[in-house]
Amino acid sequence: MLTIWGRANSVNVQKVLWCCDELGLAYERIDAGLQFGRNNEPGYLAMNPMGRVPTLVDGDFVLWESNSIIRYLAMQYGAEGTLYPAEPKVRASADRWLDWALSTLQPAERPLFWGYIRTSAADRDTKQLAAAASEVEKLWRVIDTHLQGRDYLEGNTFTLADLVIAAYARRWFGIVELARPSLAELERWYVGITQRPGFARHVAPALT
Ligand SMILES: N[C@@H](CCC(=O)N[C@@H](CS)C(=O)NCC(=O)O)C(=O)O
Structure with missing residues (x-):
């Protein structure tokens, strides 16, 4: 266990x-x-x-x-090559998103999450939040562009790359105060991922 x-x-x-x-x-x-x-x-x-x-x-x-x-x-x-692809180029490409999530996306998104979800409206630094929102939007545009012509981030199946990026997407989509642009590819991919039972069980619950 x-x-x-x-x-x-x-x-x-x-x-x-x-x-x-x-x-x-x-x-x-x-x-x-x-x-x-x-x-x-x-x-x-x-x-x-x-x-x-x-x-x-x-x-x-x-x-x-x-x-x-x-x-x-x-x-x-896991069965070989499923969640974590076996083919080196696909694996490296998936790994790139895992690294990017921890090095770039999470640090950028963290101030937004804390500012909107864990700070009262009265205590928010709106200028700082606006700057953070603009930075994070640029990152989600990168994902939106990458998803053009793809069902999943890398390869033809759901991988750890989708799992990790979707966990942060849930936060971005879940901050109701944010004025988000319409990113069609990102939204199409995200809606598909939200159907997965593990997402519904562990990631979809209210942000706290
Ligand atoms: N890079 C680490 C980050 C771990 C991390 O910062 N975790 C946060 C929660 S998301 C934490 O432990 N915060 C302190 C706490 O919960 O008391 C990882 O991916 O595991």
Whole structure:
């Protein structure tokens, strides 16, 4: 049985939970982070010295960093070449989106998420939020352009690239205050992804 440490409203935890559903894996989840605490306790820090969530425990194997965790789960438990493509060029292309998500998309989107979802309207820095919204819109335009002529981000099937990018798309589409442009390719792809049970179960719930 896998153990996943982390609160269910964390996007990085959600990616791991959704990945488990895609792979049909059973797991136990233990709340940690923010109001649940535990992530700065010595026992947790011994597993994950960053004190962040998620952390995966699989027997005597412990792993942190959400995208590394989902790669591991797909390699260890997935049918070869499905969620994590086997062909090097397709795999590298999918990996590019996983790296881009953590290096570029998440840092850009984070101020928007915190500003609109975790900050009261009275306390919002509207100038900062407008600048962040403009930056994030540019990134979603990159995805929209990339999706032209494609059903999925890479290859012909749903991969970890779709899973990761959709987890952040849910946040962008879920911030009702944002004035979003109409991005037809992105919306077509996103609507298709939202039909997946793992998305509905772990990512679609209200943003908190
Ligand atoms: N790059 C790391 C980021 C981990 C991270 O920053 N997680 C956030 C939640 S999304 C966290 O632990 N926040 C502190 C907390 O929940 O107390 C990953 O992808 O796993």
